[in-house]
Amino acid sequence: MSGPAEAVSRRKTLYLANPYGFSPPQRAGPLQELVGALEAVGAEPWEPFALGDQEGWAREPGWAYKIGRKDTQLVRDSDGIFAVVNGCPPDEGVMVELGMAIAWGKPTFLFRDDFRRCADSDTYPLNLMLFTGLPEHGWEDYWYTSTDEIADSTKALARWLAGEPL
Numbered sequence: 001m002s003g004p005a006e007a008v009s010r011r012k013t014l015y016l017a018n019p020y021g022f023s024p025p026q027r028a029g030p031l032q033e034l035v036g037a038l039e040a041v042g043a044e045p046w047e048p049f050a051l052g053d054q055e056g057w058a059r060e061p062g063w064a065y066k067i068g069r070k071d072t073q074l075v076r077d078s079d080g081i082f083a084v085v086n087g088c089p090p091d092e093g094v095m096v097e098l099g100m101a102i103a104w105g106k107p108t109f110l111f112r113d114d115f116r117r118c119a120d121s122d123t124y125p126l127n128l129m130l131f132t133g134l135p136e137h138g139w140e141d142y143w144y145t146s147t148d149e150i151a152d153s154t155k156a157l158a159r160w161l162a163g164e165p166l
Contacts, residue, residue: 014045015048015082015101016035016047017075017081034150036147037147041157051074076100081097084111088116106133109144110142110144141154
């Protein structure tokens with residue numbers, strides 16, 4: 001996994017907004033599975049826990065500010081965002097990162113393998129604001145419910161990585 005300061009890659013970069021890095025078993029399991037699935041389809045995932053040395057910074061004064069600024073810069077510099085939106089509600093940090101990406105007009109892809117429904121809307125499975133970075137019609141193509149779906153060539157991520165306009 002490379003970072004934004006390294007040589008420009010031909011692969012599109014995806015900020016992988018996720019809460020998995022806080023737990024060693026989740027880092028070793030679901031997080032690595034997601035990173036592997038994204039790499040397998042040709043994306044360059046920017047995983048903030050790997051790129052930001054968040055555990056090391058937690059021992060320094062001002063660590064929270066430094067992590068927040070680093071993650072903000074990674075979101076800004078990435079080509080798009082792939083956000084894990086598990087939980088009811090989803091992780092607060094992921095929601096902030098997703099909001100920034102939507103505001104900056106980044107291509108947005110949502111991942112939820114959590115079967116709970118957390119919305120008032122009959123259309124969307126989560127708070128409707130999370131879908132404002134997706135098209136009104138066909139938003140389901142940007143919604144992933146398993147790592148196997150990431151390789152689906154008919155869905156938005158594969159089309160975007162292939163250079164098709166979204």
